[in-house]
Amino acid sequence: MPPTTSTTFMVVAMLRDDTDLAEFAALRDDEHKQLEVLRSAGRVGAHYVSPARGATFIEVIADDEKQVAETLATLPFARFFDADVYPTTPPDPAEAAHRARFSAANSPLRSTGE
Secondary structure, eight states, X not given: OXXXXXXXXXXXXXXXXXXOHHHHHHTHHHHHHHHHHHHHTTSEEEEEEEGGGTEEEEEEEESSHHHHHXXXXXXXXXXXXXXXXXXXXXXXXXXXXXXXXXHHHTOTTSOOOO
């Protein structure tokens, strides 16, 4: 679990023009596995991809931008992207409640009624 002082950052990353797409495709499974590791550790939240624009958006939970860079460096796809990091404000109460409900509903530990 990340420390309570952690901040959420939105990373907007653009695919570099010189990316070797065969190498990129070969690393896809490794990228997905590492994202799950980071998600389980509470270091990554939402992740969105816009293939048409060659962009990805990753929510990173970290203490500072240095820690964001360290987290991104663990991703196999990191070398293919130029990333911009944006600190965000904490969610408002309605968003926090939505996230809590969503997290509880999707938790592998929730009761299944069996």
